[in-house]
Structures are given as C-alpha cells and as structure tokens.
Amino acid sequence: MAIQKTQVQHVAELAQLKLTSSELEKYTKQLSEIIDYDMGLLNKIETDGIEPTAQVTGLEDVTQNDNPRPSLDQKEALKNVPETEEGYFKTGVILEQ
Amino acid sequence: MKYDVIIGLEVHVQLKTKSKMFCRCSASVWKAQPNSHTCPVCLGLPGALPVANEEAVREALKIGLALNCQLLNRAKFDRKHYFYPDLSKGYQISQYDLPFCVNGWLEVDGSRIGVTRSHLEEDTGKLVHDDKNSLIDFNRSGIPLMEVVSEPDIRSPQEARLYAQKIQQIVRYLGVSDADMERGSLRVDANVSLQKPGKWKVEDGKVLGVVNNELNPKVEIKNMNSFRSIERALTYEIERQLQLFEKEEKLSQETRGWVEAKGITVKQRSKEFAPDYRYFPEPDLPPFVFKNSYFEVIKKEIPELPDQKINRFYHDYALEIKEAEIVTATKELADWFEGAVKAYAQTEKEGTTYDHIDSWKVKLIYNWVSGELLRRINELQVPLGEVKVTPAQLAELLYLIDKGEISSTIAKEVFAEMFKTGLDAKKIVEEKGLKQVSDEIQLREAVREVINLNPKPVADIAVGKKEAKGFLIGQIMKMTSGRANPGLVNKILEEELG
Structure with missing residues (x-):
C-alpha cells in the first residue's frame, strides 16, 4: 500500500508543517515503507470475528460524581505561559472576520 | 417563491452541572476571574487524564429522551481534532459515530422537526480579540456541552426561531441548563440553502441533489446572539441568496457571521486549517454500555414537559x-x-x-x-x-x-x-377601607346626587342615548372611590331614572 504525495501534503497541513519538495519526496518514501511494514505484520494476524476496539483495559462506564474540587489558582495556571495579559493567555492575533 | 428554503440548526446547550465534563473544576465560571477555574485536564496539559462527569451523562440522556430520541446502549467519546487557540489539547472530546442520542423529533407549531442526533462534548475556552492579540480564558474549557443537530427540516426563519426556543424551554423544564443566549449557555448555528422544488431530497440528515447530485451551495451562519437575531439573520441570508440567483451570480459555500448592529451577514475568513477532524475513539475514556433498565430510571426523572x-x-x-x-x-x-x-x-x-x-x-x-x-x-x-x-x-x-x-x-x-x-x-x-358599598340607602343617595349634577346626560338618556348611562355610572363609581357595588348601582339608577 503506497502512500501518495498528496496524502503526505495533507497530513503536513493538518500538523501545520511546511515541507519542501525534497522533504515531501523523502517522507512519502519513508512513510510508505513504514506503513507497508506495519500493515504487512497486521495482515498476517487472524482478525476474523474480532470486534474493533480502541480500548485495551476492558473497562466500561467509568464516571465520577459531580462534586467540584479546588482548581489551580490563576497564578499557578499561568505559571508556564510565555505571554500573559491581565490574567489571560496571550497569543497572536486571530481574526474571525 | 421559486425555491424551497432548507434550514438545519445546531443548538449547543451548556449543562448546569456543578463540575466540568472531564475534570472536577467548578463549572460556575460566570463573571469569574479569567483562568481561575482550570486544572491540568481542562488546560490540556500533557499526561492529564479525563474522567466523565456522571451527572452530565445523566442530563444528556434526559435531553435525548425529552427530544424523543432513541438512546444508544453502546456509546463512546471520540477526539475531534483541529487547531485553534480556544482548544487547549488540539482536539475536542466529542462523540462521533456512537453518540448518546439519535433519531429524535420536536413538534414546532404543528410541524415535526427531526433531530438527527444529540451528543455530549466539552466546551472550549473563550477568546477575546483586539487588534494586535487574542487573549484566552480557559474557565469555560471543559464545561459540558450538549449539541442538538436538527434534520434539514426547517422551512422558514420563524420556524427556526420557534425550534430553538422550544429547545430552550425543554432544557429549562428539565432543569439541566440555564439556556440563556445572552450569557452563551445556549448557542445556535444555522445552515441555510435554497433549492429548486423537486430537485432535492434528504438522506441520513443530509440534503442531496436528485439529478447528478447538483445542489445550490449552503451557507452556515454564526454569531446569532438572540432568538430575534436567528430570525433576522436567516431572513437576511435567504434574501441575499435569492438576489444572487436573480442576478445569476455565483453563491459560494461558506461560513458567514451575523452582524447585529448592521443587520447583515458577512463572510468569515475561513479558519486556516484543512477540514479534516480525524475523529478517533478517545482512548482515555472507556465506552458506555447502558442497560435499558437504566434508561427506564432516567425516564422516570423527566418531569411533565x-x-x-x-x-x-x-x-x-x-x-x-x-x-x-x-x-x-x-x-x-x-x-x-x-x-x-x-x-x-x-x-x-x-x-x-x-x-x-x-x-x-x-x-x-x-x-x-x-x-x-x-x-x-x-x-x-x-x-x-x-x-x-x-x-x-x-x-x-x-x-x-x-x-x-x-x-x-x-x-x-x-x-x-x-x-x-x-x-x-x-x-x-x-x-x-376598600370594602364594597352595598348599602342601598347610601348608594341611592349617591345616585340622586349624580343625577342632580348631570342634567344633560340625564336628558340624553330620556331621548334614548343609552351611552350616557355609562357616563353616569362612572360618576357614581368616582363618587364612591370605586367601591360601589356595580350591580346595585345599575339597579338603583334604573329605578331613579324611571
């Protein structure tokens, strides 16, 4: 199963990475090899009659009661933030309109 | 009109739980200092693990039942990925293919509006914009949010408003949300398109073209901050699309924001990310397996709607x-x-x-x-x-x-x-001393006095002008500070006028 350049480009955009054309070339080849290897392994496994799952713990219905506990205070919440303003996280401008 | 109006609404309702959806930070954040109600989970710090709020799940199921939905016995949470600064983790925990509630309906003014699905997710942080920067408050991040998605069954701006108001009324009856649009605990986005009659159909909640799948584009409207603005924005948008069609100009599929002060919709600059949410099951939250007996218990908690x-x-x-x-x-x-x-x-x-x-x-x-x-x-x-x-x-x-x-x-x-x-x-x-005066002697005195003081109306009555009688009664009531027994006044007046 070969990966196409367009797919790598798409994934790069989702990850907000800018790739040069030689990088695109390189990663397409590498990703194809990785996927081929992994899928090759997976395809050898008998999975008939096995339901797909994203869980390995076998747990179900895990919830907590609706009882609030103390939060971090504002100072603590902002401790590792590069830029703040009046108690807010500060980021570059985002225009909605 | 040459076109069918096709509207679908997404209604977001903040649940009124005490704590947040996936952490136990207090959810009472109205007017709180920015970033004073957060923790590693709702700030999206690496390694923090979410745990679902039992009460929020319960309330979500209640809403589903009240919207005549089918509740799924197996449900789960999924990650929805996108980059935006109000989303700390780079994904929002939502529900994709197995939401809590599906296939419901609501009756609005005699028509039945389908509810495609209703799922639980977490709210995002709040952004404050100025010219140079955007500021983020994560207090709202992680507050339980119920999203109710309608079928494209709504046919007019007025119906859209009534539908949204009905959802507000129902969640308030259930006591699960304040559903206040001004405070943002109820938010509405609308999708609207105009299609030629007979040229479209609805399948699996989507509008499809009948011939070669050809359809007019749909427009999504955001920023509607009141029920009135839902109706106004849709009315404006329908008119705008009509005019474009009449001038044979191209309408593009886009997201537009309602500008209340100007009464218009304007194109929103598209968020700069590829539209691919890469949903996958949230590995940190085990799935739900509900017994029907549990649904029965919830059903009993629903008040008369x-x-x-x-x-x-x-x-x-x-x-x-x-x-x-x-x-x-x-x-x-x-x-x-x-x-x-x-x-x-x-x-x-x-x-x-x-x-x-x-x-x-x-x-x-x-x-x-x-x-x-x-x-x-x-x-x-x-x-x-x-x-x-x-x-x-x-x-x-x-x-x-x-x-x-x-x-x-x-x-x-x-x-x-x-x-x-x-x-x-x-x-x-x-x-x-407001007790009614029903003393006949006392009232007769008042009646006689009024007759003496008002010879003109009395003469009018004599020549058949009945309306003058009302005037006399008014005068009598005035004289008794409104306390006279009206039936008795009427009787005495008749007698006195002969």
Whole structure:
C-alpha cells in the first residue's frame, strides 16, 4: 500500500508543517515503507470475528460524581505561559472576520 | 417563491452541572476571574487524564429522551481534532459515530422537526480579540456541552426561531441548563440553502441533489446572539441568496457571521486549517454500555414537559391551546397557575378538587395570571420566583369578589398592593377601607346626587342615548372611590331614572 504525495501534503497541513519538495519526496518514501511494514505484520494476524476496539483495559462506564474540587489558582495556571495579559493567555492575533 | 428554503440548526446547550465534563473544576465560571477555574485536564496539559462527569451523562440522556430520541446502549467519546487557540489539547472530546442520542423529533407549531442526533462534548475556552492579540480564558474549557443537530427540516426563519426556543424551554423544564443566549449557555448555528422544488431530497440528515447530485451551495451562519437575531439573520441570508440567483451570480459555500448592529451577514475568513477532524475513539475514556433498565430510571426523572402540560390544561381546564401555551411558558409559571386554580377551587367548598372546577373560574385565573401578574412581571422585570404574591393569595382575592366584598376594579388595586407588599387581600381591603358599598340607602343617595349634577346626560338618556348611562355610572363609581357595588348601582339608577 503506497502512500501518495498528496496524502503526505495533507497530513503536513493538518500538523501545520511546511515541507519542501525534497522533504515531501523523502517522507512519502519513508512513510510508505513504514506503513507497508506495519500493515504487512497486521495482515498476517487472524482478525476474523474480532470486534474493533480502541480500548485495551476492558473497562466500561467509568464516571465520577459531580462534586467540584479546588482548581489551580490563576497564578499557578499561568505559571508556564510565555505571554500573559491581565490574567489571560496571550497569543497572536486571530481574526474571525 | 421559486425555491424551497432548507434550514438545519445546531443548538449547543451548556449543562448546569456543578463540575466540568472531564475534570472536577467548578463549572460556575460566570463573571469569574479569567483562568481561575482550570486544572491540568481542562488546560490540556500533557499526561492529564479525563474522567466523565456522571451527572452530565445523566442530563444528556434526559435531553435525548425529552427530544424523543432513541438512546444508544453502546456509546463512546471520540477526539475531534483541529487547531485553534480556544482548544487547549488540539482536539475536542466529542462523540462521533456512537453518540448518546439519535433519531429524535420536536413538534414546532404543528410541524415535526427531526433531530438527527444529540451528543455530549466539552466546551472550549473563550477568546477575546483586539487588534494586535487574542487573549484566552480557559474557565469555560471543559464545561459540558450538549449539541442538538436538527434534520434539514426547517422551512422558514420563524420556524427556526420557534425550534430553538422550544429547545430552550425543554432544557429549562428539565432543569439541566440555564439556556440563556445572552450569557452563551445556549448557542445556535444555522445552515441555510435554497433549492429548486423537486430537485432535492434528504438522506441520513443530509440534503442531496436528485439529478447528478447538483445542489445550490449552503451557507452556515454564526454569531446569532438572540432568538430575534436567528430570525433576522436567516431572513437576511435567504434574501441575499435569492438576489444572487436573480442576478445569476455565483453563491459560494461558506461560513458567514451575523452582524447585529448592521443587520447583515458577512463572510468569515475561513479558519486556516484543512477540514479534516480525524475523529478517533478517545482512548482515555472507556465506552458506555447502558442497560435499558437504566434508561427506564432516567425516564422516570423527566418531569411533565410543555407539550404534555398544554395538552392536559386543554383537556382538564378547558383552556384554549393559545392560553395553555402562555401559562406553560415556564415550569414555574405553569405551577403557579395550577396552584392558583387548585386554591381557587377550594375556596368554594373544602375538598373540592380541580377536576370539578368550573371553567369560568379557570378562565378567571387565566385572565389574572396572563394579565395582571405577567404584565407586572414584564414591566418590573422581576423573576416569578421573587414575586411576593402566592397562588393561594390570588385565589383568596378572587373569592372576595365572588362574595361581593370588593368589585373587580377594586380587586386590581388590591392586587397591585399585594404584588408590592405580599400582604393578604383581606388585610389590604380592611386597612384601606376598600370594602364594597352595598348599602342601598347610601348608594341611592349617591345616585340622586349624580343625577342632580348631570342634567344633560340625564336628558340624553330620556331621548334614548343609552351611552350616557355609562357616563353616569362612572360618576357614581368616582363618587364612591370605586367601591360601589356595580350591580346595585345599575339597579338603583334604573329605578331613579324611571
């Protein structure tokens, strides 16, 4: 199963990475090899009659009661933030309109 | 119109739980200092693990049932990925292919609007923009949010508003959300397109073209901050699309924001990410496996909802549908109204039940509730919960009219005083000396005096101008400060005029 350049480009955009054309070339080849290897392994496994799952713990219905506990205070919440303003996280401008 | 209007709504409702959806930070963040209600989970710090809020799940199922949805026995949470600064983790925990509730419907003004699905997710942080920067407050991040997605069944801006208002009414009846648009605890996005009749169909909640899948583009509208703006924005947008079609210009599929002050929609610059949410099951949250018996328990917790109440008031109390709609606007008002009806029924005879109450009595309560009570509430902007008059006190007031102790005109004056002070009608009547004058000698004196003072109207009546009589009665009432028994005044006046 070969990966196409367009797919790598798409994934790069989702990850907000800018790739040069030689990088695109390189990663397409590498990703194809990785996927081929992994899928090759997976395809050898008998999975008939096995339901797909994203869980390995076998747990179900895990919830907590609706009882609030103390939060971090504002100072603590902002401790590792590069830029703040009046108690807010500060980021570059985002225009909605 | 040459086109069918096709509207679908996404309604987001913030749940009123004490703690957040996936962490136990307090969810009471209204007017709190920015970033004062956060923790590693809702800040999206690496390694923090979410745990679902049991109460939020319960409330989500309640909403589903109230919207006539099917509840799924197996449900789960998924990650929805996108980059935006209000989303700390780079993904939002939502529900994709196995939401809690599917295939519901709501009846709005006689038409049935389908509810495709209703799922639970986490709210995002709040952004404040200025020219140079954007500021982020993560207090809102992680507050439980129920998203209700309608089928493209809505056919007019007015219907869209009614549908959204109905959802607000239902979640308020359930007591699971404040659903206040101004505060953002109820938010609505709309999708609208105009299609040629016969050229479209709906499949799996999507509008499809009949021929070669050709359709006119749809536009998504955001930023509608009130029910009125939902109706206005859609009306504007439909007109805009019509005009483009008439000029044979191209309409593009896009997201537009409603600008309230200008009354227009404007194109929103598209967020700079590829539209691919890469949903996958949230590995940190085990799936849910609900037993039907659990759904039964939830079902029992659902109170009588507006439609059922309207129906019952129509049958049991012989109210008109329109009248029943007015007194069931909120659960509190409906309870108030019903409390007054029951109390009034018992003024006549101890132990009389409302089943036997005369319809004129219900109508009278209705008139007082929809008139005097609601008028004052609206004028003074007080919530019903803070009104000092109790339903039983209104019943007592009406009983005083029935017994002939006060006239209806005076009763209104007494009610105004009750509304202000919360005192009993009886006490106010006594203290202010408002008791009706039914003393015939005393009234006859007043009638004679008025006749003497008003020769012109008296002469008019003599030549058949009946309306002059009303004037005389008015004068008599004035003379007795409105306390004269109107029936008696009328009788005496007839006698005196011969």
